[in-house]
Amino acid sequence: MSTLLKIEFTIPEQVADEAGVFIASKVPHGWEETPAGDGRKFTLYLEDHPLGHEMVKEFQARFPESDVTWSERESEDWAMAWKDFFVPVNCGESFRIYPPWLDDGDSEHTHIVIEPKMAFGTGHHPTTSLCLATIGRLAQAGTIAKGQTFLDLGTGSGILGIGLSKLGLTGIGLDIDPQAVVCAVENLEANGVSGSMSLAVGSIDCVEQDRTFDLVVANILSGPLIEMAGEILPRVRPGGSLVLSGILADKQSDAVAEAYARRGLGEPQRFVEGEWICLVWENLRD
Incomplete structure (x- = not known):
């Protein structure tokens, strides 16, 4: 059964817009942005695991102050993953x-x-x-x-x-x-x-x-x-x-x-x- 790679980036607010531009250059679809203390958290899902891990490395190199985590979830849960945070x-x-x-x-x-x-x-x-x-x-x-x-x-x-x-x-x-x-x-x-x-x-x-x-x-x-x-x-x-x-x-x-x-x-x-x-x-x- 295929899995999705869930990636979460937490970044200080002063560089959050720059981080959003970086993510937009790598990921063609939507993601979640939520406040996280004095910063912002980005959450996204990818099918391409090698691309995701490479993106994590690039993100950490460009934003060393960031906190990055990733995990896997079954692809059948994709719709439910969106329902967790998709709002009008x-x-x-x-x-x-x-x-x-x-x-x-x-x-x-x-x-x-x-x-x-x-x-x-x-x-x-x-x-x-x-x-x-x-x-x-x-x-x-x-x-x-x-x-x-x-x-x-x-x-x-x-x-x-x-x-x-x-x-x-x-x-x-x-x-x-x-x-x-x-x-x-x-x-x-x-x-x-x-x-x-x-x-x-x-x-x-x-x-x-x-x-x-x-x-x-x-x-x-x-x-x-x-x-x-x-x-x-x-x-x-x-x-x-x-x-x-x-x-x-x-x-x-x-x-x-x-x-x-x-x-x-x-x-x-x-x-x-x-x-x-x-x-x-x-x-x-x-």
Whole structure:
């Protein structure tokens, strides 16, 4: 029977954000963060035990003041492991993310139901919550509206596309990982938006070259965002908007903004959460 490696890192608060960035660079899925005295504790689960142990060594070398423990648990307990700590999360003023087994009766937000999976996002990571909060702001301002279209590049578990679908938009979600698309299909069905969003395995080059969208959102990494600038920008319809995330605020945002400035865009709006930033251009013109 396969087992999961449970890893717990306890770190002083002054370096907790830096530790979160390190973990995000190594682990593609969600984790738990809880207060621990004057610091913070990170808890995560991995199937890849060699990767996990290597990550522990790197973490201890980079953060010698940390306390690290690990243990094994049966993989069949994965869902129960999530239930130990998965709580609803608000993303801006518009959205609230729930696991399927928990609904606290909140009626002030648009609900997104996400089944936690081992390899894909749950909405707890700042890059996802930043994007959802930004989508909510664009909707409140009337920049995006029911009947418009979207492209969600690097859809993962489908969270952003689900949020847009629940606002009345229709679109496409793309991811280069086939298992991510399988996960996204399940989440679209759970949220009742399968008819509003189609999914495909691939990157932006698998969309018809002349097809454009009212909103393009890409929550991936700074390197691909820079490399694909010449492919992403033409997908934004004149008058449309572009949202880019997965970018470190103090190390990568200027490079990403400059890559798009070279193609005629002005200075983006910048929204920051912790170490991460979301870049937004509205009402783009030819």
